[in-house]
Amino acid sequence: xxxxxLTPRERSRISLEAEVITPDNFAGKSLDDIExxxxxxxxxxxxxxxxxxxxxxxxxxxxxxxxxxxxxxSRTKRIGEKMRGGxxxxxxxxxxxxxxxxxxxxxTVEGSADNYAGREMSGGILHIKGNALHYAGGTAxxxxxxxxGGTLLIDGSAGDHVGNFMYKxxxxxxxxxxxxxGTHMRGGAIIIGGNAFSRIGSEMAKGTILVKxxxxxxxxxxxxxxxxxxxRDPEVDGTMVRGEFYExxxxxxxxxxxGSGIIYASVEHNEHIxxxxxxxxxxxxxxxxxxxxxxxxxxxx
Amino acid sequence: MTAELLIKNGVVYDPTNDVxxxxxxxxxxxxxxxxxxxxxxxxxxxxxxxxxxxxxxCHSHMVGxxxxxxxxxxxxxxxxxxxxxxxxxxxxxxxTVPTTWEVxxxxxxxxxxxxxxxxxxxxxxxxxxxxFDRMPILGKGIFILMGNNWMIMDYLTSREQDKITxxxxxxxxxxxxxxxxxxxxxxxxxxxWNTEWNCHHADDPVPYFxxxxxxxxxxxxxxNEELCLPHSIHLHVNKIGTPGNxxxxxxELNITKNIEVKCDSGRAQNTHATHLQYHAYGGDSWxxxxxxxxxxxxxxxxxxxxxxxxxNVIFGDATTMTADSPxxxxxxxxxxxxxxxxxxxxxxxxxxxxxxxxxxxxxxAAMWAIGLELQLLTDPWKMFVTTDHPNGGVFxxxxxxxxxxxxxxxxxxxxxxxxxxxxxxxxxxxIDKEYTFYELVIATSAGPxxxxxxxxxxxxLGIGAKANIAIWDVNPLETDFSRDSAVxxxxxxxxxxxDGEVVVxDGEVVCAPMAPIERVLPQVEHDIQKAVEEEIxxxxxRYYTLQFENYMVDPELYLSKSDRxxxxxxxxxxxxxxxxRDVET
Numbered sequence: 074x075x076x077x078x079l080t081p082r083e084r085s086r087i088s089l090e091a092e093v094i095t096p097d098n099f100a101g102k103s104l105d106d107i108e109x110x111x112x113x114x115x116x117x118x119x120x121x122x123x124x125x126x127x128x129x130x131x132x133x134x135x136x137x138x139x140x141x142x143x144x145x146x147s148r149t150k151r152i153g154e155k156m157r158g159g160x161x162x163x164x165x166x167x168x169x170x171x172x173x174x175x176x177x178x179x180x181t182v183e184g185s186a187d188n189y190a191g192r193e194m195s196g197g198i199l200h201i202k203g204n205a206l207h208y209a210g211g212t213a214x215x216x217x218x219x220x221x222g223g224t225l226l227i228d229g230s231a232g233d234h235v236g237n238f239m240y241k242x243x244x245x246x247x248x249x250x251x252x253x254x255g256t257h258m259r260g261g262a263i264i265i266g267g268n269a270f271s272r273i274g275s276e277m278a279k280g281t282i283l284v285k286x287x288x289x290x291x292x293x294x295x296x297x298x299x300x301x302x303x304x305r306d307p308e309v310d311g312t313m314v315r316g317e318f319y320e321x322x323x324x325x326x327x328x329x330x331x332g333s334g335i336i337y338a339s340v341e342h343n344e345h346i347x348x349x350x351x352x353x354x355x356x357x358x359x360x361x362x363x364x365x366x367x368x369x370x371x372x373x374x
Numbered sequence: 375m376t377a378e379l380l381i382k383n384g385v386v387y388d389p390t391n392d393v394x395x396x397x398x399x400x401x402x403x404x405x406x407x408x409x410x411x412x413x414x415x416x417x418x419x420x421x422x423x424x425x426x427x428x429x430x431x432c433h434s435h436m437v438g439x440x441x442x443x444x445x446x447x448x449x450x451x452x453x454x455x456x457x458x459x460x461x462x463x464x465x466x467x468x469x470t471v472p473t474t475w476e477v478x479x480x481x482x483x484x485x486x487x488x489x490x491x492x493x494x495x496x497x498x499x500x501x502x503x504x505x506f507d508r509m510p511i512l513g514k515g516i517f518i519l520m521g522n523n524w525m526i527m528d529y530l531t532s533r534e535q536d537k538i539t540x541x542x543x544x545x546x547x548x549x550x551x552x553x554x555x556x557x558x559x560x561x562x563x564x565x566x567w568n569t570e571w572n573c574h575h576a577d578d579p580v581p582y583f584x585x586x587x588x589x590x591x592x593x594x595x596x597x598n599e600e601l602c603l604p605h606s607i608h609l610h611v612n613k614i615g616t617p618g619n620x621x622x623x624x625x626e627l628n629i630t631k632n633i634e635v636k637c638d639s640g641r642a643q644n645t646h647a648t649h650l651q652y653h654a655y656g657g658d659s660w661x662x663x664x665x666x667x668x669x670x671x672x673x674x675x676x677x678x679x680x681x682x683x684x685x686n687v688i689f690g691d692a693t694t695m696t697a698d699s700p701x702x703x704x705x706x707x708x709x710x711x712x713x714x715x716x717x718x719x720x721x722x723x724x725x726x727x728x729x730x731x732x733x734x735x736x737x738x739a740a741m742w743a744i745g746l747e748l749q750l751l752t753d754p755w756k757m758f759v760t761t762d763h764p765n766g767g768v769f770x771x772x773x774x775x776x777x778x779x780x781x782x783x784x785x786x787x788x789x790x791x792x793x794x795x796x797x798x799x800x801x802x803x804x805i806d807k808e809y810t811f812y813e814l815v816i817a818t819s820a821g822p823x824x825x826x827x828x829x830x831x832x833x834x835l836g837i838g839a840k841a842n843i844a845i846w847d848v849n850p851l852e853t854d855f856s857r858d859s860a861v862x863x864x865x866x867x868x869x870x871x872x873d874g875e876v877v878v879x880d881g882e883v884v885c886a887p888m889a890p891i892e893r894v895l896p897q898v899e900h901d902i903q904k905a906v907e908e909e910i911x912x913x914x915x916r917y918y919t920l921q922f923e924n925y926m927v928d929p930e931l932y933l934s935k936s937d938r939x940x941x942x943x944x945x946x947x948x949x950x951x952x953x954x955r956d957v958e959t
Contacts, residue, residue, distance in 0.1 A: 116458075213449070213450060213453065214449045214450065215447075215448055215449035215450035215451070216450040216453075217711075
């Protein structure tokens with residue numbers, strides 16, 4: 074595999090928009106061409122070489138190309154947007170829209186990602202080794218189609234609205250997630266290793282969400298009637314998950330397809346959601362949770 | 375600004391003056407077409423290029439409270455199309471609901487020099503005036519919604535026609551309006567009582583008021599003619615988008631048959647029925663849905679008191695926005711898409727919903743065909759090309775509609791690849807008519823200019839007309855549009871000239887002057903006007919949430935750049951407002 078290494082020169086205070094950084098765009102171009110590609114700094118267009126030092130061996134085939142961003146890209150947006158193949162490795166943090174609308178290939182972020190990581194992606198693998206902020210695997214405001222395929226792996230925690238309007242594919246979050254995970258879900262699967270804060274799966278019409286930790290606050294319209302039902306080792310997106318889970322159906326309040334979505338919440342941590350169980354945390358207690366999640370996720374900044 | 379301009383050797387199309395593709399020169403001086411210019415005039419070589427009067431958009435939703443709400447409802451729309459600022463243009467974007475400035479630039483690129491905003495409630499006229507004040511290039515006017523107004527229905531109940539006339543005059547003066555718009559007369563008021571209610575035919579009474587759509591249309595049309603307004607009533611008839619609605623359409627078009635046209639603006643009609651494609655459906659359910667475009671076309675061809683526009687459907691993304699909120703509520707129940715539905719106090723209502731026209735859908739395929747059928751079967755002097763932007767499609771796609779009208783092959787290519795209902799349930803397959811370039815100019819420029827009541831100065835290229843001209847990089851004498859796609863040739867103008875100034879060159883906006891808003895100031899007898907104003911003041915306390923004093927749009931603040939059209943004893947007098955011609959950056 075050929076490698077092109079982009080070394081960030083210095084941290085720009087104004088964000089860069091670099092949707093040209095994809096293996097498809099770099100394939101078949103000389104280092105000189107790549108250096109002269111146009112990116113945007115704020116509302117000004119600049120050359121790529123003004124912000125990145127370019128080295129490595131060019132290649133004609135995008136599939137054979139690996140782009141390495143060797144440093145901090147925490148003010149560079151839209152890396153890997155609409156990429157179809159090849160690989161991108163980011164050895165640091167990255168700004169918004171990493172891997173947005175990607176269709177194939179692989180992106181590895183060794184640090185954390187800002188909002189909209191893997192927005193509306195439809196294929197490929199996006200692996201974030203740190204945390205991801207809001208709308209990971211979701212959709213931009215207004216649009217009704219979120220993630221439509223591919224795999225989004227987050228080793229840390231994620232912010233609010235993970236996988237909203239998700240249609241297909243899988244999101245795995247090892248840590249906790251914030252509010253409104255899987256809202257408006259229409260398919261696919263979200264597996265959460267830690268806790269989910271609140272309003273999980275609201276307006277969900279299809280798909281599966283599995284929470285291994287605690288579901289702090291569920292939407293009232295999730296099917297409480299079926300809460301008593303326990304499932305051992307459920308199958309999510311073709312793979313078996315070990316453990317014992319409560320099965321909730323939702324969202325009963327969403328008219329056309331009430332109750333086709335499934336939410337699994339682990340038995341071990343979720344006694345409180347049973348009828349007659351401990352009450353949900355009252356509203357005034359929400360704030361510490363919210364602060365905790367947000368400081369955890371934002372901790373990197 | 376170049377004071378003098380000479381367009382040399384152009385292939386000129388000017389239907390008003392019966393010029394069909396003659397090679398001739400056009401001279402322009404001080405924004406007007408004159409018979410000769412001096413040798414210092416700037417020359418535009420138009421050899422082998424079509425020269426036509428600037429196009430007129432007679433029905434579009436682009437400014438005002440409704441498009442602004444739609445911009446808020448659809449943040450995703452701006453991602454579809456973005457354009458960056460140049461030395462001349464401001465940055466902007468959006469497709470179904472473009473930003474204010476973009477509308478001006480993009481219309482100009484398609485050769486338009488004039489456009490009308492089709493639905494503004496009096497209460498929100500300020501917003502429309504403010505936006506129009508900033509919209510470059512286009513000449514413009516606002517249609518004021520009156521079809522569900524409580525005061526008008528009150529006066530109809532007490533049968534005081536003179537007071538209706540005075541109230542219409544008051545509303546137009548108060549809001550900076552240009553014409554009277556009637557949307558779903560009475561039906562919106564019924565919807566505000568119960569979401570399942572509507573006025574289903576011309577004699578279906580409005581709840582509480584008891585008046586019928588027939589009375590509303592007749593009353594407002596009479597008032598419109600008594601005031602001698604430049605444009606006729608602009609009518610959106612009841613039962614939009616429902617199978618079998620063509621009977622209602624014909625019935626309501628017939629209401630104004632005997633009302634005399636009393637205006638000297640050049641129009642022949644007293645009713646302009648808008649987006650008729652949505653009103654030309656037969657059958658009694660979606661299963662038996664079929665086209666009745668031929669019936670509507672026949673009626674309009676045989677009656678001089680009606681003109682219409684087509685409201686073509688273009689496949690793809692659209693945002694439906696109309697004051698006809700029962701229709702929007704119906705769409706919401708069908709699609710469960712995001713919806714804004716609202717009530718504008720005592721005046722009207724509103725509905726906005728994003729919508730996708732799909733090639734696979736039988737009904738959408740048939741709607742596409744009905745729009746074309748209607749346009750092809752009707753006299754182009756009486757049926758104008760619109761997409762009811764952004765309801766049926768966006769104005770950016772007008773060249774597509776032109777190509778379908780001008781080429782049977784182009785439309786059959788589409789018809790054969792969409793749902794078979796496009797040909798099975800409509801008469802499109804049996805129509806071999808193809809629009810000539812001359813007819814296209816009638817249906818996009820000369821015809822709408824005449825119907826809008828601006829034909830004295832616009833929509834033609836005779837001596838004394840305003841120099842609003844579009845030049846296309848195509849020679850229609852040598853081009854066979856039925857074979858070569860009109861889309862490529864008519865997608866951007868080589869030159870657009872607005873008031874003698876080149877605003878678009880080779881498809882790029884080179885200059886963006888501001889053009890005035892036109893508003894009419896009709897007059898009625900002083901006594902009646904005083905009496906009506908007193909009555910309005912007392913009713914305001916009951917009906918409105920704001921004070922009467924705050925209702926009037928302040929012309930100093932909001933209409934500083936407006937041409938005033940005074941109507942004095944049946945004659946129109948345009949009082950232009952001199953505006954600074956500096957370039958907006």
